[in-house]
Amino acid sequence: MSTTGSVPVSLAEIARIAGVGRAAVSNWRRRHDSFPTRIGGTDVSPQFSLAEVERWLRDNGKLDSIGGRELLWPRFEVLGSRDESGLAVAEAAHRMRAPRARSSRVGLSPEAERLAIEAAKLGRKEGARETFEFLLQRWLETHVRQLSTTPPPLAALMARIGFDVRVGGPDEEVTVFDPACGTGHLAAAAVQEYAGPGLRVMACERDPALAALAAARLEFVADGHGLRTEIATADALREDPFAGVRADVALCNPPFNERDWGYEELATDQRWTYGLPPRTEPELAWVQHLLAHLEPGGAAVVVLPPAVASRKAGRRIRGSLLRTGALRAVVALPPGSAQPHSVSLQLWILRAAPDGPGAAPPGQDALLIDATRFAQTGGRESGPSWEPLRAFVLSALQALDHSDADLPDGAVRVPLIELLDDEVDVTPGRYTSVGTEPSGLELSAVWKEVGSALTGLARRAERLSELEFGNDRPQTTVGVGDLVKAGALSLRAGQQPLDGAVASGGDTVPLLTVADLLADGTPGGLVPVESAPVIAEKGDVVVAGVVRAFKAWVHEGPPTALGPQLHALRVNPAKLDAHFLAGCLRAPSNGRQAGTHASSSSRVDIRRLQVLQLPLDEQAAYADVFRSLRDFETRLANADGMGRGLVNDVSDLLATGGLDV
Structure with a gap:
């Protein structure tokens, strides 16, 4: 039987296994001569034997409160491929639910098969569903650049919309369809949102590993829900299974911009x-595929x-x-709702014409809903404020079939005569930009948010104002170039990617440029x-x-x-604290001294930037203050943005005579 001896783990993975921070692991390594020796990697990013690490942690009482899942996961990572590790996780889930069943996956290597059996045993001991969800989440995080998933809040909203918009009475069984199900996020959300007597889920996924994981997930979700499932592995457009x-309801987050569809x-x-x-509109092929699979009165959300x-x-x-009434509504979501996170995605809400009474006939107005204002404002959170967004969208859709019902600000009915022009543009923001001023209740909430942000700023300002500065001893500095020579850090200069095209397959990473920094600091592309x-x-x-x-x-x-013009410095943690280094380097006077000052586009000589010479323990104290100062700066910028937006909104209301005098 295979052991874990050849499985390498990093310092970060050891920290997760032991349930501590990475700094604690670095301290163990320095203080204990018995700590396992490095078997690979580099001095900066060493790797260790998982078996030796586990033995050392147990011998030193570091695993008392930690389960076996973290110890198990590194073995999945070294199986060799995304597909095999995913299939092994799915096989483990299958065996957790049916211990005596034969393998449900064809093509697993002997090592993957043995690992699935061990994972199943652990799951039956520590909780089958919890163990599967842990392995699935780690698998998704490991391969995040190759996968596109639907965040649970968005999946739940889509399922709720589908059930609310469909026309028809209660059935003995409602059928949900997803032709590009991935790992089953939308199907699982549909099960959670449905409150009827019976549910049937039909789903399709062309990637065998994703299809297997979706089937495993639905097996767990099905418990207590009277659920029947059928997951097919096929290309839904080319070979519709x-x-x-x-x-009755179709939900889909299809692949975007695929020309070979x-x-x-x-x-x-x-x-x-x-x-x-x-050829350039594959998304409209998916839209029609969904409509072709709807019962009369059925709803689709894509x-x-x-x-x-x-x-x-x-x-x-x-x-x-x-014109046919198939496209009933369009919802513009805030950026960050799903991948790609920099784009304001949309939900299209479609419905097949019902056979009998109960819905408006074709030729009706379309409902356009702009929910982009529910993006997070302030703090370090990204993505939408899901609870108010969900409430807003569902409230607006209640008026879908009632032309005389009032609509909340940000939603508007647009007559077909306005939409069916030369462009047929159904972008909500084009029609909702007028008359979407915030209500008094919304303004009150923003005032409270701004007040809270300013209170937090005042507290941090007070703490920072208590810092004492003195010149009781001379301080010496050393240049980055000298630190590189001394082995305290390594310096690498960013470059233009070797190939300007974005990969159509395989691993990609975000690309950060100086232009991105001058915009919003978010990487603007993938390479x-x-x-x-x-x-x-x-x-x-x-x-x-x-x-x-x-x-x-x-x-x-x-x-x-x-x-180009961006540089990565990797510190030797035995000599330098990364936050201390960053704080010293970003001092404006440091940049001025190392720059040429010829123009704003002049370069800064990174090797000439100066760093205080301090012992490692004193660096930590400086690093804490640098982090506090950076946090103060971030909160100050967020408060400024919220304040400016609030001033603009109040000014708009005043200019339209909104003051109650």
């Missing part, structure tokens, strides 16, 4: 009742990129969807891993070496490729 089957071989397909989708609402190539199909000469990892210090964007910070996000 559910041809002729009709569903089957345009040539599907040109005469009977699903294109609203028009043949152009996530789409915003360009689908306005691209010229799709205007004929959009017009046909509107293949093999095309990125320099990638900043978590814990690296990143420095922008140009005067107009000079700054330094400790990178905390996912691995990110660095463009």
Whole structure:
């Protein structure tokens, strides 16, 4: 039987296994001669034997309160491929529920099969569903750059919309359909949102590993819900495994911008009742695929990129969807609702014409809902404020079939005569930009949020004002170039990616450039891993070496490729504290002294930047203050943004005579 001896683990993984911070593991390594020796990696990012680490942790009483899941996961990571590790997790879930069952997966290696059996035993001991969810989540995090998932709050909202919008009375069994189910987020949300007597889920996924994980997830979700499931592994557009089957609710987060979706071989397909989708409009093929699988009165909710609402190539199909009443509503979501997080995605809400009474006839107005204002404001959170967003969208959709019902601000009914022009643009923001001023209740909430932010700023300002500065001893500095020579850090200069094209498959990483820093600081593109000469990892210090964007910070996000004039500094933790280094480097006077001052585009010589010479324990005290100062700066900027937005909203209301005098 295979052991864990050849499985490598990093310091971060050891910290997760032991339930401590990475700094604690570094301390163990320095203080205990018995700590396992490095078997691979580098001095900065060493790797150790999992078996030796487990033995050392047990011998030193470091595993008393930690379960076996963290010890198990590194073995899944070294199976060799995303697909095999995913199939092994699915097989483990299958065996957790049916211990004596034969393998449900074909093609697993002997090591993957043995690992699935061990994981199943652990799951039966520590909780089958909890163990599966842990392994699934770790698998998704490991392969996040290769996968696109639907966040649970968005999945729940889509399921709720589908059940609310469908026309029809209570059935003995309601059928939910998802032709691109991934790992089953939408199907699982539908089960949680449904309160009827019986539910049938039909789903399809062309990736075998994702299909297996979706089936495993639904097996656990089905407990106590009277659920019947059928998961097919196929390309739903090219080889529809559910041809002729009709569903009450269809939910889908399809792949975006896929040009090779089957345009040539599907040109005469009977699903294109609203028009043949152009080669450049695969999303409209998915829309019609969903409609083709709906029962009369059935509803479909699909996530789409915003360009689908306005691209010229799709205007004929959009017009046909509107004229027939199939496209009932469009919801514009805040950026960060789902991948890609920088885009304001949309929900298209569709409905098949009912056979009998109960819904408005074709030719009705379309409901356009702009929910982009529910983005997070202030703090470090990203993505929407889900609870108020959900309440707003569901409230607006209550008026879908009632033309005389009042609509909340941000939602508007648009007559077809206005939509069916030369553009057939159904972008909500185009029609809701007027008359969407916040209500008094919303303004009151924002005032409280601004007040809370200012109170927090005042407290932090008071603490920072208590810092004492003195010149009781001379302080010496050392240049970054000298620190590199001394082995205290390594310096790598960012470059233009070797290949400007974004990879159509395989691993990609975000690309950060100086232009991105001057905008909003968010990476503006993706590049293949093999095309990125320099990638900043978590814990690296990143420095922008140009005067107009000079700054330094400790990178905390996912691995990110660095463009020209950006530099990655990786510290030796035995000699330098990363936050101390970043704080010293980002001092404005430091940048001025190392720059050429010829113009705002002048470069900063990174090697000339100066760093205080202090013992490691004193660096920690400086690092804490630098972090506090950075936090104060971030909160100050957020409060400024909230305050300016509040002033603008109140000014708009005053200018329209909104003051109650």
